[in-house]
Amino acid sequence: MASRVKPSKHRQPKLETTFDLTATGEKSFDRTKDDEDGEDGPLVFVCGKCKLPVGDSLSWDGSEDSQNQIRLKRVTEHVLVGEENRLFEVSKRSVCLIVDLFCRGCHSVLGMVYASTPKKLDHKRFTFWLNVADIESYVLGSASQVLTAEGPEEQPVTxxxxxxxxxxxxxxxxxxxxxxxxxxxxxxxxxxxxxxxxxx
The missing domain is CATH 1.20.5 (Single alpha-helices involved in coiled-coils or other helix-helix interfaces)
Structure with a gap:
């Protein structure tokens, strides 16, 4: 597992302006392809601490169960890409260089971007990897509470x-x-x- 590195007071993570990374799309979190025609709307992913939106399931690119992460092709402007590379050991024979992703609001670590990988792990690059433990999700259209009119002939106040x-x-x-x-x-x-x- 990657160790969580918080930005120091001297070094603020920079805001990466290009968030559109290319890859293929699927569905989100614990959803399956059968859900695509279901009633559930898209998911919005938010920071687990300060609740700023960091992405949505329309940018979904897959998940990595072994690392408890999801992959997104695009993230919002509330995600900051750190400046310093660090070593990350995927397995005993696979070491990569990664850059941490931070929340703009609370500066907590949200995930990582692979900056350099061995050739067999090139598929991990050019996507945003978010830690499931550090984010939450909200299903659009899941609100159910409504105000009811007190009678069939209720008129709006125009x-x-x-x-x-x-x-x-x-x-x-x-x-x-x-x-x-x-x-x-x-x-x-x-x-x-x-x-x-x-x-x-």
């Missing part, structure tokens, strides 16, 4: 709907005021009329 409601309230207010005025006039008329007892 400007036209609001204007109509305000007009109806105004008409009701005018009607109530008119009825109150008539009631007051009726009470005044009744008070002004002489009662039958007085005339007798």
């Amino acid at each position: 400007l036209e709907y609001r204007s109509m409601v305000e007009q109806q309230l105004s008409e009701m207010k005018m009607l109530v005021m008119s009825m109150a005025l008539r009631l007051e006039e009726s009470e005044t008329t009744l008070q002004d009329e002489p009662s039958g007892c007085d005339e007798a």
Whole structure:
């Protein structure tokens, strides 16, 4: 296993501007080819610590179960490529030069890029290798919680709907005021009329 090397305070990892590396595509994480026609959407991979997006399954290039890593052809601008090469022993007879990948937000190690390999391991170059233990994933379209309307005739509050409601309230207010005025006039008329007892 590769040892995790964090960047020192004196050396900040540089941002690699070219992220488009060529290779073939498959599906992501623990998915199989049968899932391609399934309901699940693409995966978004995020840093396990600060949750910045680092890639997605549309850039999928495979996985390496023995090293617990996934391969992506492209990563986001939140992935920094370190400046220093270091030795990495794939097996007893296969030693490679690798460069660490860091998260731009928290500077934790996310994986590696193979800078130099023996000829039999050339297939490992030109891809981004992310450690499964250091990333998390989110399936696009997996959200299920929705707000439900409280009735079949529920209407959205638009400007036209609001204007109509305000007009109806105004008409009701005018009607109530008119009825109150008539009631007051009726009470005044009744008070002004002489009662039958007085005339007798």
